[in-house]
């Protein structure tokens with residue numbers, strides 16, 4: 434590391450002009466982060482691509498929004514990660530958890546900047562004010578917002594998976610995209626459409642931070658309204674399934690009908706504000722081909738799927754031959770909708786995390802789909818909750834049936850018509866295939882949930898606790 438002399442303390446020069454020691458420390462620190470998405474690959478090294486500076490929370494510490502490139506032994510290509518760092522003299526005690534320490538190199542200390550009081554708040558403040566500095570652009574979106582005052586309390590959300598979000602002053606949430614890629618992040622893009630259409634069903638977009646990525650520009654973070662006192666749909670679903678076992682009725686099914694309506698309204702705004710296309714035979718056969726391609730990719734990761742290839746391919750083939758509903762559309766959708774991405778506050782639902790499937794390239798995440806894709810995601814999530822409960826001995830089947838029917842009824846009431854069956858079936862199977870791979874990779878002990886969901890969707894006999902699509906559709 435060459436940047437430790439007092440004169441340049443706080444600035445990181447891009448590799449290969451220095452920083453070898455810091456890069457080595459990052460190579461040890463990164464794989465232990467929960468948002469590091471390459472845990473199953475052998476990391477061979479880290480390079481610091483960019484490190485634009487932002488004003489530090491206090492005079493002796495500088496913040497940088499470092500973008501680092503992780504390189505691996507395999508040939509699948511490098512991954513870029515956003516790593517906000519605070520740089521300053523070594524301290525006796527760290528402000529956050531001990532694992533916020535990235536490196537102590539001689540007299541200089543490098544820590545996770547999101548654990549430093551004042552760092553996230555300073556970025557939200559700069560976004561509210563707008564402006565450019567050191568290659569970063571702080572851009573308020575829409576009418577803008579009042580900057581948080583000095584000393585606004587901050588807390589890093591611990592539930593996040595792919596990214597890292599910090600709540601500032603209980604009013605704003607700044608979400609740092611850990612995997613920057615060239616262009617506008619799909620979440621920012623979707624939130625702009627939803628703001629333009631005055632959607633009441635998502636937290637309002639307030640601004641964004643952009644920075645360099647090679648010769649391109651990437652979205653580093655978005656700032657949006659924080660929804661206070663909310664609980665996510667997954668937590669509520671598990672509580673409701675447990676209440677059922679204990680013979681206590683609750684209002685969850687009724688609230689899921691409201692969620693169904695909220696999702697339908699989100700779809701309506703995205704269709705009105707974004708690009709749409711006709712759902713014709715050509716689109717159906719393309720979607721069927723894409724699903725079949727994803728199945729082949731999934732079999733490579735989860736060879737157990739090979740035994741089901743024929744049955745799954747038959748469902749996709751049926752989709753490819755189906756007659757589209759007249760007037761059907763493809764449009765921007767959420768792309769990775771599940772109960773954890775619905776927040777209940779008071780009597781309202783808010784839909785969050787429009788980033789799409791975290792591992793997919795941006796172009797695939799923003800591609801137009803029939804809205805059935807999101808509806809299928811939520812049905813899979815209800816099935817997940819039922820299956821999770823079944824493992825604890827809860828009577829998941831009846832609960833799941835009611836929950837799924839309520840969600841579909843709410844969706845239908847707001848959309849004016851229900852999801853199309855061949856699409857809903859194919860998307861649920863496509864999602865269950867994705868989930869099996871996701872679970873095998875990230876949470877192997879959850880793989881049986883995806884496995885048995887897939888079994889049920891393929892109509893295998895004797896697979897409680899969820900419901901076959903046939904039984905759900907019979908009630909449409």
Ligand SMILES: Nc1ncnc2c1ncn2[C@@H]1O[C@H](COP(=O)(O)OP(=O)(O)O)[C@@H](O)[C@H]1O
Nearest residue numbers: 593594595596606636658659660665773785786
């Ligand atoms: N605007 C918000 N207000 C309140 N909580 C939020 C908001 N956005 C996200 N959250 C909470 O943070 C969690 C993680 O957010 P999410 O956008 O899904 O992050 P990730 O991209 O890391 O998965 C959500 O499940 C929700 O509990």
Ligand SMILES: O=P(O)(O)O[C@H]1O[C@H](CO)[C@@H](O[C@H]2O[C@H](CO)[C@@H](O)[C@H](O)[C@H]2O)[C@H](O)[C@H]1O
Nearest residue numbers: 594595769771772773790791813814817868871
């Ligand atoms: O929230 P993310 O965008 O990071 O989504 C990924 O992780 C999800 C798990 O947190 C995963 O969702 C799967 O598990 C959920 C329960 O934890 C369940 O409700 C979903 O239906 C199921 O798909 C999601 O697939 C993945 O992309």
